Amino acid sequence: MKELLSTRGQSLSRDMPALQQAHFAIQENLYDPKARPKGYINMGTAETHLIDDEVIAFLNRVQNNLEMKPHHLHYDYFHGSREFRTAIAAYWEKLIFPDGRQKLSCENIAIGTGCTLALEYLAVMLADPDDVFLIPSPYYSSFEDDIQARALVEPVAVPCGADLSRSAFKTVLEEQKQAGKKVRAVLFASPNNPVGTVYDPEALDTLLSFCMDHDLDLIADEIYAQTIHDPQVKWVSIMSRVPDEYRHRVHVTTSFAKDFALSGFRTGFVISFNPDLLKGVHGLAYFSAVSTHTQALLTELLKTPGLEKLVETNQKQLRKSYELMAESLQNMDIPTLPAQGGIFVMANLGAFMRKPEFAEEFVLWEKIYQELKINITPGQLFKTNEPGWFRVCYAHPHRVVEEACRRIKTLTRF
16 A cells, blocks of 8 residues: 555655564563563663662652642643753753853753654754765764654764764765765764764864864764763763854754663753754744653753762663673673763674674674574664674663673574
């Protein structure tokens, strides 16, 4: 019956990607040492399960303090209530501008149902169909859906390393121009997903100066800004590096999903100093408003004492799980890339593949998924430079990480 659909309807009518299918297929049969000792372990989805109990206890306290009022029952601004946006601005101003030199107000914030939507907002507002966003690789695989599925913006990888090499960006920019493409912006995750690199200020300045010199907007997905587990590094927002005259060309997306372990709340937002861009986002938000109850609850959450401690607990637990995962893999002679933030580690499983080819990654993924009952993510989806790398999300209780490593140890090398 696909022929009855429009052209765009036919392009959208497709099966769920295999990795999404894997996520949902195992939801009812997840590993539990007592109830389901042979259950699946999901290390393919970037969610933290380390502080579920603490988050639930905190939310119960928040809800007890939440006073529902008549206006919470009715329509509010589709891009977020003023009360909610004001609470976000107050919290994120301290995070983004710790020196206090720049203010953030509710007028700089636009809410949507998740960071995915926030990125789509920006893709629609900044680019026309078939325009290009440059993205330093390896990059978060869903960036492609976020900007391409409906906004029709083309993602183009830039293999540039942790220094965000200017020459690498210039080479790809020139290639796109020669191909007749219009490059509108650079999009990057800070810290990096999937590697977990926390970019230093010099790298951020390099990327910013490149965008300024070539008249490009810059979008930073800072969804893991507080999910930094390496005590030796300091995360810096790109917003804090922007000169005043270019601030309207730099935009941030983030959400409550990672730092507060509330991915199911589906609440993200755009931070921008471009009033016309935000005006357009306000119209788009009509189709994707977050419920007024969720907004009220999260407003109270941001005001409740102890939130900072919850974030710190998450960071400490992540560090322990990361060290356990990385050390266990290294003891199995499985190379890993050092991670400073995020909830994942890149592991090289190339020794378990029959041939060093990207096609073999999915063969190995299928084997690990079906036989070991572990879901991880092949590196080719993140535009890695060589086959064999897999992203492993380790933000699980130690008993789960230990069981996953026990199973991985049974893999046969070629």
